[in-house]
Amino acid sequence: MELAQQVGGRLRDLRGERNLSLSALARRSGVGKGTLSELEAGRRNPTLETLYALTTALGTPLTAVLGPGPTRTSLSGHTVDAILVERYEDPAAVTEIYRIRIRTGAVQESDAHPSGTEEHLIVLSGTARVGAASAPVEAGPGEHAHWPADIPHVYEAVSGDVEAVLTVRHPA
Known part of the structure; x- marks a missing residue:
């Protein structure tokens, strides 16, 4: 099944399980109602930022909309x-592991994820500025940064693209 259709179906199911209207989820997530409608219908490819906004509003990990199946699902965003x-x-948590690239020249400002969510980043190359929006830290090759992701947080490449491994742990 094509990724857009799979994601759209899971979004619709999750919204229904929470008894949310299309308008209510659009309002909670900051995603336009028309965009959400097209995503649920599988007629639009989701961006990483849009999926994070929606899954955060639904109180669920990003992988909940990706559904079961093979790993190596690729998502792109602006940064x-x-x-x-x-x-x-x-029973305690859902842990997601991503190979990420943070592109130079933009900053990703992420809203708070559900309570208790944590993120850990191991930098492979480049230098990243990441963490709590109020106090980001820099991490270079071979270094590790971690932060509570249940507060607004940022991702930025300080100089050149950053290649890294990101672990996101969502409590059950």
């Missing part, structure tokens, strides 16, 4: 490109 490498679920 960050991500490839889902692994999803691990246990």
Whole structure:
């Protein structure tokens, strides 16, 4: 099944499970109602930023809209490109592992994820400025940064593109 159709169906199902109207989810997520309608119908390819806005508003991990199936799902945004490498679920949490690229020249400002969500970044190349929007930190090759992702946070490439591994842990 094409990614847009799979994501659209899962978005529609998750919205229905939460008894949210299209308008209510659009309002909560900041995603236009027309865009959301096209996504749910599978007629529009989602960006990484749009999916994060929607899954945050639904209180669910990003992988909940990707559904079961093979890993290596690739998503692109204005600042960050991500490839889902692994999803691990246990009674305590859902952990997602992504191979990401942060592009130079833009800043990704991410809204707070559900309570208790944490992110960890291991930088492979380049220098990233990441973490809490109020106090981001820099991490270079071989370095690690971590932050609570249940507050607004940022991703930025300080000089040149950044290649990294991102782990997102969502409590159950």
